Amino acid sequence: MSNTHREQSDVMMLESPFHSRVKAANELNEWDCWAGYTTPTKYFDVELEYFAVRSTTGVFDLSPMNKYSITGPDAQAYLDRVMTRNISKINVDRVGYSVWCDDAGQVMDDGTIFRLAENEYRLCAYARAMDWLSWCAMGFDVNIEDVSDQVAALAVQGPTSCSCLKAMGLEGIENLKPFGIAHFDFDGEDLMVSRTGFTGDLGYELWITPHKAEAMWDALFSAGESYMIKPIGSLALELTRIETGFLQAGVDFVPAQDAVRLGRSRSPFELGLGWLVDMNKPVFNGKQALLREQREGSRYRFVILDVDGNKPAHNSFIYQGKGKVGTVTSAAWCPTAKSNVAFAQIEMPYGEVGDDLVAEIYYERELHWTRVMAPCKVIESAVFNPPRRRQTPAPAY
């Protein structure tokens, strides 16, 4: 495993292969920890970073993401047993989103699966997964390797992202379909580009060997200058993912392997991810339990709420009439959609689409706390979903 960028540092936190560039761009010097890596929360202004993604291009360093290489003759069969979705439907040079469960049908994590070749996959995950992936390998002819340190990655997201990449020299990138993978030469090394992202906008993710990371950053930012390219931190990303309806592991659900208290984990159905579960597969981890859940009913329902007013419903209790029926896991005022969105876990049978609920919101202004009981409505889908996200060829802004 390559640890070159680790060895350069004598500080406790790990540094991403882009660290020199990130640090130089981080005008506010505000940092957080992500999977052991030092990672910027914001570079200059959360709202402006957010608007970079929605109006021009925002660049997010996602190198700390856990990445696992899964290769061998049984790679597909293996992933089909680990994942809830049908892996055979992911073709070469395509990416699929999936969740995986323990035997109790509780979600351990979600992630993206990149099919790099016939028997070669890469899994990108929120949580460390080597232990579980290794256990799952018993009985399969498959090789699993943690390649987290061997791949540097940038998310390049926003309306002008395609133009930025074209200006950087990625010929034909506009023809890459959503969830497609393309390869380019960058300074003699393979630059893999996938049309994926966590913002719900037109966008790409760039994957390259760590020793070319800084050069790639430089090339990208220089090519994107006239397209108003900006680096963005984790707080701006958080706004975009809530606006477009993406769950965050560790925030919107507790990974089953981390849950200490009985009943705190969630099934895919309880997270609104039933569409990722393929019950026609003969076996996958959690299938027996999920079949039982289908028969006996789920405990919770994941809902997206459109909340009245402009106060984000952080940590709110949700009521139906006088009864408390749920809690909010993520909330944000979404500037582009101009709506006040909250994700909530609602006890069954409450929270059907169209139901009227009430969010108990507390907010503070100069040490003065106010409580509002904000009416909210369960909506069918995320509030931000622009056509450009799906268009191929990608529109040139």
Add this chain to the structure above:
Amino acid sequence: MTDYDVLLVGGGHNGLVCAAYLARAGKKVLVLEANEPLGGAAASREFAPGYTVSSCAHWLTHLSPVVSKDLDLERHGLQLAARDLDSIGLAPDGQHVTVTGNTVQGAGLSPEDMQAYTEFHRKTIKFSKLLAKAFAVRPPKLVESNFTDRVNLLKLGLGMKMLGREDMSDLLRLALINMYDVMEENFDNETLKALLSFDGVLGAHMGPRSPNTVFGYLYRRVGDVHGYNGPAVVKGGMGALGTAVADAARAAGVEIRTGSPVEKINLQDSRAVGVTLVGGEVIAAPLVVSNADPVTTFEKLVGYRNIETGMVRRVSQIRMRSGVAKLHLALDGLPQFKGLDNTQLGQRLVIAPSMDYIERAFNSAKYGESSALPALDISIASVHDSSLAPAGKHVMSVIVQFAPYDLREGWESHKEQFTQRVIDTISAYAPGFSSQVVASELLTPVDLEREFHMKGGHWHHGEISLDQVMMMRPFPGATQYGTAVDGLYLCGAGSHPGGGVMGLAGRNAAQEIIKRGAQA
């Protein structure tokens, strides 16, 4: 459509017992056995021309009287050549110790030790009676328990309470500790301590100082509760018991096919729907019961990739690496042991002169070596049954501990040397013994695994220890004979209550299957 209600994978004694009970309940049962002889580890073999031994288990100590009676095994040919035998702990100086039921005798024994043994026996039998009750029913589930489970748990709890305050707290204390400490606490005579503690480690990858060994000892004493006031010898060797159980099963209407190894258990929508034999023949049935050990069942027959990871994890972690070898010796006459007369040669002879001797023998096994001075359990069955050897000749069967399954240097190159080592060990107690040996056969754990299709060569299909008994046997999630694979049941020694030629795992499994009826 299918011709059978139940396919039984493996014609070991538990499989046959299970099949017989199911057939008596009106099920159409087909037993598929890989080997020619039936009975599994209840087997005999002629290892040299004219010389026959029990090739795996050699003492009958546990057979459930209920099973024996229900299947009328005597009518089907089960005969004991001898029963209620003594266990004699051999001492190098000839000061042997002889355990007969609840008494112990020996030249070097103090009256205190003799009295202490009788008291120790009383108490352990009291505990073992409690175990025997729990062995006769399916183990209760701790979570999601239903009414039956709660009653069974309650009975167990009540039974413990009924022991009386002193004995109950003693049981709770003793069950978790080791034979070494308990022996030190009760007795002075080293040979006696070693003899009793050897019972606690018999068949296990444990030494007298290992936790769980008191439980192992109590497990042995369940045999006393089943009416065996000492080991018994089956006429014709243990294989005759296998044959009797097979005959009883046939009489109940069970169809048996020998020489029919099962390649895999077939699944459809995660449900067992039949088996495929080596050679490709497919046989369908709504229920499949596996007499194979849990690891063989799920790793080999079902396939790890066809079950969920959490279950694979549990199965793969079952401790089932044996530390026991069997040595079979053909003798041209009766051996002469120092301090034993000929009438004593048919008893159970134990060479384990001190607890440290056993512990040292075990130390080797821990590090992948065979014991330099192995502990031995010796049976000369031909003393009781002249059919086992030519006239005037004898057969000796020896349980040898410790011979680790995963011997570092590998068994092939080591077998001859180890055989000689065991013969030399015996010679130290029986001068001139080695010259009496005319033929020998060593079955290492690797051989036992191959011969009897027991993973790791473990005769209990998984270590008997507190983390792997009752509601933990064979592993949480498969404790009541049913498994996460619908339509697939386990009925072998890997399931509650465990191994030894007892028959209860097979009987309990059958009862559970019958009880679940159509839901199974």
